[in-house]
Amino acid sequence: xxxxxxxxxxxxxxxxxxxxxxxxxxxxxxxxxxxxxxxxxxxxxxxxxxxxxxxxxxxxxxxxxxxxxxxxxxxxxxxxxxxxxxxxxxxxxxxxxxxxxxxxxxxxxxxxxxx
Numbered sequence: 811x812x813x814x815x816x817x818x819x820x821x822x823x824x825x826x827x828x829x830x831x832x833x834x835x836x837x838x839x840x841x842x843x844x845x846x847x848x849x850x851x852x853x854x855x856x857x858x859x860x861x862x863x864x865x866x867x868x869x870x871x872x873x874x875x876x877x878x879x880x881x882x883x884x885x886x887x888x889x890x891x892x893x894x895x896x897x898x899x900x901x902x903x904x905x906x907x908x909x910x911x912x913x914x915x916x917x918x919x920x921x922x923x924x925x
Contacts, residue, residue: 829888831911838882845875 819827830836849871856864883890887908889897897904 828911829891829907830882830886831908832882832886835882835886838878838885842875842878842882845871845878847875849875 830839849868852871853868856862856868880890887910888905894904894906
């Protein structure tokens with residue numbers, strides 16, 4: 811790649827990086843997201859093998875993954891993605907980007923007058 815030229819990142823990745831600027835939060839997400847994905851894979855494999863007795867394995871992976879992401883968002887100072895979705899559906903204010911990072915980012919969804 812030529813110096814000074816960078817490929818444009820997809821919008822979803824730019825949004826994710828904007829919402830996860832704290833280094834600790836990112837590290838927690840780098841661990842937590844794969845754990846939640848692994849929970850789905852393990853659950854599907856166990857259901858395929860009809861191993862209902864091992865229900866606790868995907869449940870533990872899912873719980874640990876979401877706990878790490880929750881802690882990351884508390885460190886970051888913003889709402890979790892699922893919480894934002896529910897708040898949007900209910901017409902409630904939400905904090906997508908932490909106020910400490912959104913000073914120059916324009917109006918946030920929590921400011922009055924935002925539809």
